[in-house]
Amino acid sequence: MAGPLPIGDPAPVDGRLPADLTIDPQTPFSAYLHVPFCRVRCGYCDFNTYTSSELRGAKQEDYASTLIAEIDLARRVLAEAGALRPMDTVFFGGGTPTLLPPGDLARMLTAATDAFGLRDGAEVTVEANPDTVTPQVARTLADAGVTRLSIGMQSAVPHVLTALDRTHEPSNVRTAVDAARGAGLAVSVDLIYGAPGESLEDWERSLDAALGLDPDHISAYALIIEDGTKLARQIRRGEVPTPDDDLQADMYELADRRLADAGFDWYEVSNWSRTPDQRSRHNLAYWRGTDWWGFGPGAHSHVAGLRWWNVKHPAAYAQRLAASESPAAGTERPDDESRMLERVLLLSRIREGIAIAELPEGNRSRVAGLIADGLVEAAPALRGRVQLTLRGRLLADAVVRELTDESGR
Known part of the structure; x- marks a missing residue:
């Protein structure tokens, strides 16, 4: 589970936006849908995610309906503020969104589209664990309006995956990519470099494997040790070495060189795409500071300079919405x-x-x-x-x- 939520002002129970908030109808609007479930917690991860033993009263099978209740609340709030806009991008993140049945993800996307509308040519991304993507899953997502699959590859080297506590079968990355391609989806693969025990040669092997998948987009993130994670505790106890900054710099330079040679161009420090059209428009919305509503436990939102964040635990999130209350835990308006x-x-x-x-x-x-x-x-x-x-x-x-x-x- 992630660290504590920010300290801010109390959020209104009904979720209403401040009366003096000026919302520009021309500012793009995005939706982030958080799915907080994972089969296993990776040792490096500090995202707001939960395994089955940590749900304490929340049910995965009820989650889609619960999140749709927040979509209904958001529509009322934004309509009252005169700020309903069609979505430019939608992103299902986690956790592992594809742990839910694809029909549940389709229901959530349909509810959001019915509530806000979806611009022609909108980007709709689902993050996926390679072990959870089959041709049927990919087809169901594509039929629902998903346009892009972001596959958590992380590494092609077994001992690096073990160091990261990743449990997927490396061979299933190719299976997932082929399934996505067969359904007409764009493909991004995510990599992590700098894991304990990973050499420059290991990293080169992962880059080669990722390029061999012929994706449209590659993200490559340096491993960061977050307080409170299993990996941070292992390093503190001396069980594994601290990531080497110089080695990580060498890995980044290698990635940039190899990706450029393969026709990829960087557009954000950790992201490369083959063409400008294949950049992650959703992530660019964050970096450019546009408006978005984050749905789900622990999700953060931003509209016209106002920020708020939801309660973290899925059970508390569900309880708020069942009582027709906003799940927001706090809010702030930075100066x-x-x-x-x-x-x-x-x-x-x-x-x-x-x-x-x-x-x-x-x-x-x-x-x-x-x-x-x-x-x-x-x-x-x-x-x-x-x-x-x-x-x-x-x-x-x-x-x-x-x-x-x-x-x-």
């Missing part, structure tokens, strides 16, 4: 300075970067130093935008600190 800092943090990670004019005025002169240090591309900066070099992507957090440090304001 202008906080929003500016977050905008720099997010936009600097994507290829299009951020306009220099959006930086704190006293920090804009620092761009020249970042160019000299090889962290920011010179030509885009002359056109007024901060875009990271390869070295800048490796040191993205340091770039953000330099661009937002209060001494420049």
Whole structure:
């Protein structure tokens, strides 16, 4: 299970939005549908997920109906605020969404589409464990309106999968990809690098295997040790080594080189696609700060600068909705300075970067130093935008600190 929820203001029981909230009808709107169930908890994971022994009164078979109740609430709330907009993207995340019957995922998508509408050409993604995808599952999802499957491959090397507590059969990644392709779905594969005991050669083997699947999109995330996870405890006890930052940097550079050679282009620090049309539009919505409603326990939402988050446990989530109450646990409205800092943090990670004019005025002169240090591309900066070099992507957090440090304001 994830760490504690943020500390914010109490959320209204009826979920109503503040009367003074100004919602731009032209701002894109997305939906995130959280499915918090997993067969096994991976040792590195701190997402809000639950195995069957942790549900304590919540039932997987009731989950679709419970989440649909939140969709109904969201429609009432947004209609009252005059802000109903069709969805540009939908993302089923987890957990493992495909642990639910595909018909349940189809019901949730239909309910959301009926409530808000779905733009022509919208992107609808389902995350999937390779062991749970069959041709029938893929066809049912495609028939329901899903357009894209994001498959949790993580690694092609058995001992790396073991270190990550991943239990899927590596051969089933190909099976899942073939099933998705057969149903006409776009395919993304997710990889993790820097696991305990993983060598550069292991990582190269995983990259080769992923490229051999001929996906449209690849995500490659450095392993991060999160407090409270099994892996963090193992490292603290000295049972496994701490990930090596220098090795992870070498792995990132190898990934960028191999993916570029195979025709992939980076568009966010950890994401590559074959064409601009195959980028994850849903994730870009987060990085660009558009509006979305997050459905499900622990899910976070953002509308016109207002944020809120739901209660974490599926049982508490279900109890709130059964009582016709909002499942929101807290809310906040960051001030202008906080929003500016977050905008720099997010936009600097994507290829299009951020306009220099959006930086704190006293920090804009620092761009020249970042160019000299090889962290920011010179030509885009002359056109007024901060875009990271390869070295800048490796040191993205340091770039953000330099661009937002209060001494420049």
